Structures are given as C-alpha cells and as structure tokens.
Amino acid sequence: MIMSPLNYSGNKSKIIKTLINLFPKDIKNFVDVFCGSGIVGLNVEFENLILNDKEKHIINLLKYFQNNSLDYILSQINQIIIKYKLTDSKSKPKGFYKIYKNEGLSRYNKEGFLKLRKSYNKSPSEIKLFVLILFGFNYFIRFNSQGLFNVPVGKTDFSVSQYKKSVAFIQALQNKNIKLLNLDFRYNKLYKNGDFFYFDPPYLITEATYNASWNEKDEKDLYDILDSINSKNKKFALSNVLESNGKSNDFLKYWSKKYTIIPIDRQYTNANYRRKNLGKTQEVLIINY
Ligand SMILES: C[S@@+](CC[C@H](N)C(=O)[O-])C[C@H]1O[C@@H](n2cnc3c(N)ncnc32)[C@H](O)[C@@H]1O
Structure with missing residues (x-):
C-alpha cells in the first residue's frame, strides 16, 4: 500500500x-x-x-516529486529543517524532545514554522510548501483569500513514519507511467x-x-x-x-x-x-x- x-x-x-x-x-x-x-x-x-x-498547489507539488531525484528532495527538506531550526525526531534519540501534552512538538517549532511560512508567502516554492504541510496543523493545505498559506504550526515533524511514507510515495510517482494535469x-x-x-x-x-x-x-x-x-x-x-x-x-x-x-x-x-x-x-x- x-x-x-x-x-x-x-x-x-x-x-x-x-x-x-x-x-x-x-x-x-x-x-x-x-x-x-x-x-x-x-x-x-x-x-x-x-x-x-x-488545486494547482497540489499538482505542482506532485510534479516536483516526479521531476526531482529522491536524494535531492530529501536533502532540500533537511536543509529547510536546519535553516528554520525545526525538530528532527527521526535523527534524534527517543526522548530527545519533550512532547508536551496536547501540544506535541509545536512549542519547539512555532517560531521556525512562522518564519518559514513568511518566507514561503514571500517567495513560494514546492519544497517549502511540503515542509509547511509536514509541520503544519493536521497537515492542512489552506490559503486565505489573498492566496497566502495560513495554517498554524502542528504537533508533528518529519518523523520516521512520515519519512517512510514520503519515500514510497515519491518513488511510486517516479517509477510508474503517470501524467499530472491541473x-x-x-x-x-x-x-x-x-x-x-x-x-x-x-x-x-x-x-x-x-x-x-x-x-x-x-x-x-x-x-x-x-x-x-x-x-x-x-x-x-x-x-x-x-x-x-x-x-x-x-x-x-x-x-x-x-x-x-x-x-x-x-x-x-x-x-x-x-x-x-x-x-x-x-x-x-x-x-x-
Ligand atoms: C474528496 S477530494 C479528493 C481526495 C482524493 N481522492 C484522495 O484520496 O486524496 C476532492 C478534490 O477535488 C478537487 N476539485 C474541486 N473542484 C474541482 C474541479 N472543478 N475540477 C477538478 N478538481 C476539483 C479538490 O481540489 C480536491 O482535491
């Protein structure tokens, strides 16, 4: 699956x-x-x-996944995580981050997430949007009437399970005969x-x-x-x-x-x-x- x-x-x-x-x-x-x-x-x-x-954002994101190598995409995600000082639970030992009740990782990520969101709204790119979705509230993809992404920070990060899902998903988009239309x-x-x-x-x-x-x-x-x-x-x-x-x-x-x-x-x-x-x-x- x-x-x-x-x-x-x-x-x-x-x-x-x-x-x-x-x-x-x-x-x-x-x-x-x-x-x-x-x-x-x-x-x-x-x-x-x-x-x-x-929805053009979603199709552009799928096209980005289709047209770039998996290694490149993962390195771009990593660079954004480092630049905006977001959590990286996948690379850290268990218990490294304190998970606050009802808040998950949002306390750690709020500041960096808002900076990334600002940067995306000023100069959008598919990979910034993907990281915003990964770290955003309930993975929502939502834009206001001016076309600005306006989802608040979420509780999760690019965890081991999200990493595995992303890799399999990107590979499926690349390995099969798929045309994307908007x-x-x-x-x-x-x-x-x-x-x-x-x-x-x-x-x-x-x-x-x-x-x-x-x-x-x-x-x-x-x-x-x-x-x-x-x-x-x-x-x-x-x-x-x-x-x-x-x-x-x-x-x-x-x-x-x-x-x-x-x-x-x-x-x-x-x-x-x-x-x-x-x-x-x-x-x-x-x-x-
Ligand atoms: C119920 S969702 C599809 C969910 C999808 N089957 C899945 O498993 O992720 C409906 C989709 O229809 C798209 N949509 C809405 N109006 C449309 C239109 N006029 N033409 C094409 N797509 C449209 C929305 O952007 C949304 O992604």
Missing part, C-alpha cells in the same frame, strides 16, 4: 482496499479526475495513469484516452475546505459527464455520500438510481476529526459496470 505523506483532507486511504476490490480488474488507462493526494490512482494496477486536480473536471482532454475513470469530487453535503466552492451546477455538470462516459460504453466509479449529518443529497439519490450503488462501510476518523460526534454518514460507490 502506498500512503500519501500529505494526509489530504477527505483522502481515501482508509477505504482504498475496498475501492480497489470494487474497481474493474483489467485497467489500462486509469484517470483519477479529482485526485487530491493521488493515493487512489497510485494504488491501482494500470499501464497509464492520469492524476488530475484543480484541469477543471469539465475539460474534454481528461476523457479522451481513458478506459476507467474514478471520481472523488467535493461532496455537496459535507464539510471540507474544498467543498465550499462546489455547488449544484458543478454537481449536475458532473452527472452529465458520467452519463456521457456511460453512453460511450466506458466504465466509471463515483465516490460520494447520499446522507451525512442529517443532510441528504436528493439530486444524487435520484440521478444514481440508473446505476449500481454500493454502500461503503467505514468510520471516518482522521479524515474529519469532528465528524465522530456528528450524525451518520451514508458513503457509497456508484458504478456503471
């Missing part, structure tokens, strides 16, 4: 095995239209993969050569920063694209929720009647840490094969 070091909000890592078991077995050209962290596409067997997302899902180019399309769009009725800009028009445009894929006898799978926290997506319930609806059983835990206390979520995979 390849996991993403990005721990992207709404990522599918908890249900990846379930999803893959439900996907067709003979995929040649796989298109992950709303790829986010990229982990769904990266864990599927394919000959060619397209990872697409409208397009809105409505672009025809995405649908030209694929034979299986996976859609994990923002959900109309749940919370996530990227859901705020998703509206009923986007939702209906998406259904049109799925219907058009179906009419060309190509296969798709759509992840979504029919109900969540007392809300119901009635458009989706109505539209999906003509396809196969598979309930996905899981407890969201770190995908959305607040959801634990909220109402039930009815997650589904809608397929046309």
